[in-house]
Amino acid sequence: MDTLEACAEIWVSAKEAEAKAIAKRREAEDRMLSLIGVSESHEGTTNAESGLYRIKIASRMTYAVDSDKVQELAAEAGVEPALSELFRWKPELNKKQWEHCAENIRSALAPAITTKPSRASFVITKNEE
Numbered sequence: 510m511d512t513l514e515a516c517a518e519i520w521v522s523a524k525e526a527e528a529k530a531i532a533k534r535r536e537a538e539d540r541m542l543s544l545i546g547v548s549e550s551h552e553g554t555t556n557a558e559s560g561l562y563r564i565k566i567a568s569r570m571t572y573a574v575d576s577d578k579v580q581e582l583a584a585e586a587g588v589e590p591a592l593s594e595l596f597r598w599k600p601e602l603n604k605k606q607w608e609h610c611a612e613n614i615r616s617a618l619a620p621a622i623t624t625k626p627s628r629a630s631f632v633i634t635k636n637e638e
Contacts, residue, residue, distance in 0.1 A: 517633050520631065521635060524633075541557075542566070545566070547566055547568060550570075552568055552569060553567075553568060554567050574596060576596075579592070580592065602622060
């Protein structure tokens, strides 16, 4: 029977299996990196073969930019014109401020904002019996 409890039980079971599968996959990936000799700081593509398997590893670095700091440093060095070429400036909506700003401001800027629903997220815990 398709009950809310049955669906929740399936979900909890699937999430547990998913977490175990992710941990197992990451452990295998870490071992392969070690066996192939790819360091954590490597950036680029590495290919390896072993019996039936062809393995392609794409290693990338993640970059985070402190926008206030980079603007301050660019001003000090007199290189502000380079910022628009070197960095993407992505505006993000401050929803709380947006909801409380003047209606004329909201209506003027609203055409630049797209709103679409995201997938619902769930947290389900089993009650202790």
